[in-house]
Amino acid sequence: MAQPSSSTPLLPTIGRAFPGPALLWRSGALIAAVGIIAGAFGAHGLQRRKGITPDQIHAWETASHYAVFNGLALLIASLHPRFAFHRFAGPAIAAGGIIFSGSIMALVLNRDRFRWMGPVTPMGGSIMIAGYLALAL
Numbered sequence: 665m666a667q668p669s670s671s672t673p674l675l676p677t678i679g680r681a682f683p684g685p686a687l688l689w690r691s692g693a694l695i696a697a698v699g700i701i702a703g704a705f706g707a708h709g710l711q712r713r714k715g716i717t718p719d720q721i722h723a724w725e726t727a728s729h730y731a732v733f734n735g736l737a738l739l740i741a742s743l744h745p746r747f748a749f750h751r752f753a754g755p756a757i758a759a760g761g762i763i764f765s766g767s768i769m770a771l772v773l774n775r776d777r778f779r780w781m782g783p784v785t786p787m788g789g790s791i792m793i794a795g796y797l798a799l800a801l
Contacts, residue, residue, distance in 0.1 A: 688742035696735025734761030756795030763788025
């Protein structure tokens, strides 16, 4: 088995560009874990809340699925020798995904209090999409 070196994606690096593979890996793992936890809550706890509609449960499922997908994408990108150091793609996928999923979840939990987040959701989605498009360029 080969010894890890400074080019090993999962090791922190010094003098390399932000964000770096270690940060992407940790962010991806955390975002995927939150998505899984949110999905479990949506399947078991959310239905017990008073006033929750089937449309809200579906929106919650969508948000949790996107969180898992984006977390996995960050994990994969952190392993790529070029994309692990991309200055825009990883941060845009992470931030856009958090904004997208988080705003949907906030609206489901308390639409009246977080009504202002309605227009935020598509902005988060646009940032997330821009991150994926940056990987293609």
